[in-house]
Amino acid sequence: MLILAILLVPVAMTLLAASVSWHPWVGWASAAASAAVLGLGVALCVATMKAPEVALHGALRADSLSAFMVVVIGTVSLLATLFTPRTMSQEMQSGVTSARYARHYVVLMEIFITCMLLAVVSANLGVLWVSIEATTIATTFLVSHRRTDGAFEASWKYLLLCSVGIAVAFLGTVLIYYAELHVGGSAHSSSLDWTSVMSVAHHLNPNVTRLAFALLVVGYGTKVGLVPMHSWLPDAHSQSPAPVSALMSGVLLTVAFYGLLRFRAIAVAALGTTYPRTLLLVAGILSLLLASAMLITQRDLKRMLAYSSIEHMGLLVIGAAVGTPLAIAAVLLHVLGHGITKAVLFLSSGEIYFLEGTTEIAKLSSLLSRRPVLGGVFGFALMSLVAFPPFSLFVSELSMARAEVDAGLWWVVAISLGCLGVIFASLTRHARQMLTGTPSGTEVGATTARSVAVPLIGALVICAVLGTVSWPLQSLLAHAAHGAMP
Amino acid sequence: MNTTYVAVLELAAGAVLVSAVMTLWRRNVRSIISMLSLQGIALATAAIVLGWHEHDAALFVTGGLVLVVKGLVVPGVLRRVARLDPRSRESRPLVNVPASLVIAALLIVLSYVVTSRITSLAPSDATRLVPIGVATVLVGYFMLVTRRRAVSKIVGLILVDNGIALVTFLLTSGVPLIVELGSSLDVLLVVVVLQFLMVSMVHHSDTEQLTEMKALHD
Numbered sequence: 001m002l003i004l005a006i007l008l009v010p011v012a013m014t015l016l017a018a019s020v021s022w023h024p025w026v027g028w029a030s031a032a033a034s035a036a037v038l039g040l041g042v043a044l045c046v047a048t049m050k051a052p053e054v055a056l057h058g059a060l061r062a063d064s065l066s067a068f069m070v071v072v073i074g075t076v077s078l079l080a081t082l083f084t085p086r087t088m089s090q091e092m093q094s095g096v097t098s099a100r101y102a103r104h105y106v107v108l109m110e111i112f113i114t115c116m117l118l119a120v121v122s123a124n125l126g127v128l129w130v131s132i133e134a135t136t137i138a139t140t141f142l143v144s145h146r147r148t149d150g151a152f153e154a155s156w157k158y159l160l161l162c163s164v165g166i167a168v169a170f171l172g173t174v175l176i177y178y179a180e181l182h183v184g185g186s187a188h189s190s191s192l193d194w195t196s197v198m199s200v201a202h203h204l205n206p207n208v209t210r211l212a213f214a215l216l217v218v219g220y221g222t223k224v225g226l227v228p229m230h231s232w233l234p235d236a237h238s239q240s241p242a243p244v245s246a247l248m249s250g251v252l253l254t255v256a257f258y259g260l261l262r263f264r265a266i267a268v269a270a271l272g273t274t275y276p277r278t279l280l281l282v283a284g285i286l287s288l289l290l291a292s293a294m295l296i297t298q299r300d301l302k303r304m305l306a307y308s309s310i311e312h313m314g315l316l317v318i319g320a321a322v323g324t325p326l327a328i329a330a331v332l333l334h335v336l337g338h339g340i341t342k343a344v345l346f347l348s349s350g351e352i353y354f355l356e357g358t359t360e361i362a363k364l365s366s367l368l369s370r371r372p373v374l375g376g377v378f379g380f381a382l383m384s385l386v387a388f389p390p391f392s393l394f395v396s397e398l399s400m401a402r403a404e405v406d407a408g409l410w411w412v413v414a415i416s417l418g419c420l421g422v423i424f425a426s427l428t429r430h431a432r433q434m435l436t437g438t439p440s441g442t443e444v445g446a447t448t449a450r451s452v453a454v455p456l457i458g459a460l461v462i463c464a465v466l467g468t469v470s471w472p473l474q475s476l477l478a479h480a481a482h483g484a485m486p
Numbered sequence: 487m488n489t490t491y492v493a494v495l496e497l498a499a500g501a502v503l504v505s506a507v508m509t510l511w512r513r514n515v516r517s518i519i520s521m522l523s524l525q526g527i528a529l530a531t532a533a534i535v536l537g538w539h540e541h542d543a544a545l546f547v548t549g550g551l552v553l554v555v556k557g558l559v560v561p562g563v564l565r566r567v568a569r570l571d572p573r574s575r576e577s578r579p580l581v582n583v584p585a586s587l588v589i590a591a592l593l594i595v596l597s598y599v600v601t602s603r604i605t606s607l608a609p610s611d612a613t614r615l616v617p618i619g620v621a622t623v624l625v626g627y628f629m630l631v632t633r634r635r636a637v638s639k640i641v642g643l644i645l646v647d648n649g650i651a652l653v654t655f656l657l658t659s660g661v662p663l664i665v666e667l668g669s670s671l672d673v674l675l676v677v678v679v680l681q682f683l684m685v686s687m688v689h690h691s692d693t694e695q696l697t698e699m700k701a702l703h704d
Contacts, residue, residue, distance in 0.1 A: 126665030133672050140679055147686070150702055156636075156683045157702075163676045164630060164643055170669060171623070171650045175604070178657045182608045191662060207603045235702045 002047060003055040003062050003121050006040045006070060009033050010117065014110040022102040027085035030106055034081045037117065038074030045071060045476055054123070061123035061194065064476060065332075065483025069120040069258055072336050076250040077113050079343045080243040082455045083350070084109070087241055090354050096146055105145055105241075112138040112247065116255045126192045128259055129166070129173050132223060135252060136162045142244040143236050154232075154239035161232040165222025169259070172215030176266065179208040194262065201269035201486060210275060213267040216260065217279050223256035224313050227286040237306035238359075242350020245302065249309045249346060250339035257316055257335070261328075261484040264320055269486035273323060280321035285415055287314030292419040295426045301349050301359040304430060305342065308385060311423055312338045318416065319400045320484075322407045328481035330399035333466070333473065337384070337392035340463050344381040344456050348374060351452055361430050366437035373448035375435050377456045382431050384463050386424045392466035492611045494535050499615040501528035502652050503594070506625045506645050510586045515568045515637055519561050522644055526556030529648055533655050536612060544663045545655070551670050552651065560644060560677050567637055567681050570688060580632040590625050597621040604657075612656045619656060622649030640680050647673050 013033040017026055044067040047053055052063040062070070084106060091097040097105070112135055119131040136159060144155035177192050183200045222229035237245045260280075267276040291311035298304040312334070319331035351374055352367070353359050367375035384391035397420075404413045466473065505525040509518045530553035537545030581589065597620035605613040626645030633639060651669075654661055 124662070124665070126661055126668070130665060130668030130672070133668075137672075137675050137679060140683075144683065144686070149687070152683055152687045153702055156680065156687070159676060159679060159683070160639060160643060163672075164627075164646060167643075167646050167650055171653060173665075174650070174654045174658060174661055177661055178604075179607070181658055192665065205607050208607055211600075211604060239702070 001053075001055065002040055002044045003053055003060045006037055006044065006121065007060075007114065007117055009036045009040070010110050010114040014107055014114065017103065017106040017110055020103075022088065022099040022106070024085040024089065026103075026106055027081070027088060030084055030110060031078065031081040033110070034074060034078040034113070037113070038071065038078055041067060041070035041074045049476070049479055058123055058193070059127075060121050062121045063483045064480040065258075065261070066120045068332055068336075068476060068480040069255065070117060072254065072339050073113065073116050073120070073251050075336070076339045076343045077247060079340070079347065079455055079459055080246045080250075081109065082451075083243045083246075083347055086449075086451060087243055087350065091146075091241070101145065101147075104141065108138050108142050109244070109247075112142065112252075116251060119255050120258055123194050124192050125173055125176065125194060125197065125262070128262070129170055132169075132220070132256055132259060133163070133166045135255070136166065136223070139236075139240075139244070139248060139252065143240045145241055145244070146239070148239075150235075151239040154235035158232040158236040161229070162223055165219050165229055167219070168215050168222075169219025172212045172219055172263075175208050175212035175215065176204070176263070179204040179212065179270075197266060198269070198486075201266045204266070204270040206271055209267060209270040213263060213271070213276060214279060216263045217283060220256050220259045220263070221283055221317075224253050224260065224317070225287075225310050226283045226313060226317060227290045227310065230287065230290070230310050233310060234303045234306040237309065237346075238300060238302040242346050242353070245305075245350075246343040246346040249305065250343040253309060253313055254316070254335045254339065257313065257320075260317070261320055261331075264323065265484050265486045268323065277321045277323065280317050281409075281412065284314045284317035284321060285412070287311070287317065288416060288419045292422040292426075295423050298426070298430065299361055301352070301361055301364070301430075301434070302346070304361065304427075305345050305349065308423070308427070309338075309342060311419070312342075315397065315400065315416065318412060319403070322400070322403050322409065322412075323484075324403050324407060325478065325481045325485065326406070327400060327403035328484050329477040330396045330403060332477050332480055333392060333470075334396035334400065337396055337463055337466065340459050341381055341384045341391070341393065344377065344459050345385065348378045348381065348452075348456060351448075352378070361433055364434040366435075366439040368435045369437075370439045371446050371448060373453050377448075377453065377460065379431065379435050380460050381456075382427060384460065386427055387420070390464045390467045391460075392463050392470075395467050395470065491535060491539050495532060495539075495612065496615065498528045498532035498535065499618045499652060499656070501525070502532070502648060503618045503622050503625075506622045506649070507587065507590050509641055509645065510590055510625065510629060511583060513583070516565075518638075518641055519564045519568060522564065522641060523557055523561040525645075525648055526558075526560065527553065529651055529655075530557055532652060536655055536659055540659050542659055544666070545659060547663065548655075548666045548670070551667070555670050555674050556644075556648060556651075559674060563677055563681050564637065564640065567640075567684055570685065579634065579638075586628070586632065589628060593624040593628060594621040597624055612659075616653055616656050619649050619652035622646075622652060625649075636680075636684055640677060643680075644673070644677065 048064045048067045054061050088102040115131045115135040140155045140159045144151045183203045225233040291307045294307045319327045387393040387397045505521040508521045530549045533549030598617040601617045626642050630642035
């Protein structure tokens with residue numbers, strides 16, 4: 001019941017937004033829909049602590065891992081949709097968009113959110129694939145929303161690269177299906193259903209599973225933004241409207257990562273830990289290395305945030321490679337913390353772009369003294385991003401490092417810390433450029449709209465609370481981590 | 487009867503690969519699109535023959551869908567793009583045509599090597615042909631990487647997708663119908679959207695932008 005309700009809310013909102021013309025209240029309604037999804041997600045978390053929920057004759061299934069992902073999607077989409085009315089009115093003011101495209105925007109946002117929710121609550125690994133691919137098509141139009149040359153180019157690259165990547169993931173899924181079909185030498189009935197695949201996972205043919213998992217890492221890895229399939233990511237993130245970037249970076253990447261987590265469990269059951277771990281470690285470390293190199297010389301604020309997403313996805317994949325219950329729990333906490341933090345950063349960068357007319361780092365300065373609230377939010381969010389305590393990313397990165405040490409992967413901790421050090425230094429340098437300095441203009445101490453400040457500050461406070469008292473989450477995370485265990 | 491089945495299946499799978507290699511050879515976009523249309527029909531034939539042999543109604547449905555989507559609609563959409571862009575020849579591929587054909591031959595050998603361990607799990611007349619599907623995927627990738635024009639890149643994407651569809655049919659007689667439907671409609675949507683983006687880009691600026699997309703970089 002709960003699962004169906006979670007899907008029906010954004011579907012109803014899609015229909016509503018499609019049937020009426022644009023008005024700010026449509027934007028507020030879509031924020032209310034996201035809040036409802038978040039509330040239902042929390043209820044689903046409570047319900048799945050006892051047993052997984054099933055709906056539609058087993059077509060939909062949610063365990064704690066799915067429920068946790070619903071909460072992450074709900075939280076980040078609430079933040080993003082709260083900015084819909086403001087972003088649209090800003091864009092209409094500056095002539096970037098019209099009422100017609102504003103309506104398209106809300107409809108596509110809701111379809112996008114529905115597809116992500118379907119991906120995490122579908123019981124079937126094939127449907128998971130279909131819904132992740134469907135997110136690509138919905139977001140393509142959101143990336144090109146501003147209809148500039150750059151936006152069209154970014155969405156073209158995004159759609160082409162992700163379609164090719166996700167096609168590879170389809171081949172991997174088919175191979176898993178093939179292996180499931182021939183478990184024990186004879187042909188079985190097979191369905192790609194998560195529970196039935198897991199029940200025979202130990203007997204899947206190792207040769208087939210090995211190839212399948214490699215294809216899945218490449219395929220879903222493209223969508224996660226792992227190096228070397230990442231090249232769409234900085235373009236798409238920098239060209240989209242800020243709330244779209246927030247959703248893409250905050251949850252879309254991690255929904256694809258959720259797919260990887262599920263398939264990792266299958267691969268570990270069939271092959272043992274070594275092979276999946278090696279593959280994931282290579283992808284994760286490459287991403288971390290490239291991101292830290294690219295961040296040093298970054299000139300654009302939104303591209304800087306995009307490369308930082310690649311960095312965090314690298315960390316998540318390394319955590320998944322370790323794969324102990326502690327590591328997975330830390331990874332999930334990181335997914336939530338990163339989602340919220342990145343959403344705050346992208347949304348405030350959208351506000352900065354609106355007010356300053358640029359996202360070039362060199363052209364921004366003295367934000368803290370000119371716009372204390374906005375600059376302050378941005379500064380604190382950057383501190384959260386580089387894992388300052390008390391923010392939750394500090395706790396999750398620390399726990400991941402601990403899990404890596406427990407697994408005997410000292411060298412991985414060393415490399416990660418090295419990269420994180422470089423990233424810390426470059427982000428601090430960029431932040432100093434943007435935030436400090438003496439203002440030259442007259443608009444010292446300009447006030448920031450309350451509709452901007454309240455949600456962003458609230459989100460940062462939640463991040464800090466999650467980092468200091470983890471009581472509401474501890475048992476949930478431990479329980480959810482089991483969903484990603486063989 | 488069984489030999490007819492094998493012969494038709496082999497012919498259809500062979501036609502898929504041959505048309506893939508032909509797209510590397512031909513430079514004229516119109517003839518490349520005709521090759522894609524032929525490939526779609528061959529792919530649908532393979533699905534229908536398999537469905538007939540396995541008495542699988544779902545495969546018939548899939549075959550019909552593939553015939554409509556990949557044999558007719560997708561090539562039709564691409565023809566519109568070709569009309570829009572009159573100088574539609576692949577002028578400067580990163581790898582020239584003779585070298586591309588040699589590499590295609592190497593890719594075919596490679597696909598036989600990598601798939602042998604997969605097909606040994608369930609040897610049959612159908613799985614024996616899986617390397618042909620894998621080779622089509624690899625040729626598609628090669629096209630994506632080495633061709634610069636936007637249309638050529640879409641063609642590469644379709645080759646990859648058709649190759650994967652062939653592997654799916656041969657290996658497992660098709661995945662569950664809902665997944666099959668999802669993936670077929672997906673290709674259609676992707677091609678339509680890519681086409682839409684190309685049209686928008688052309689209206690927005692001159693055609694030159696279509697070949698060299700260089701507005702975004704670090």
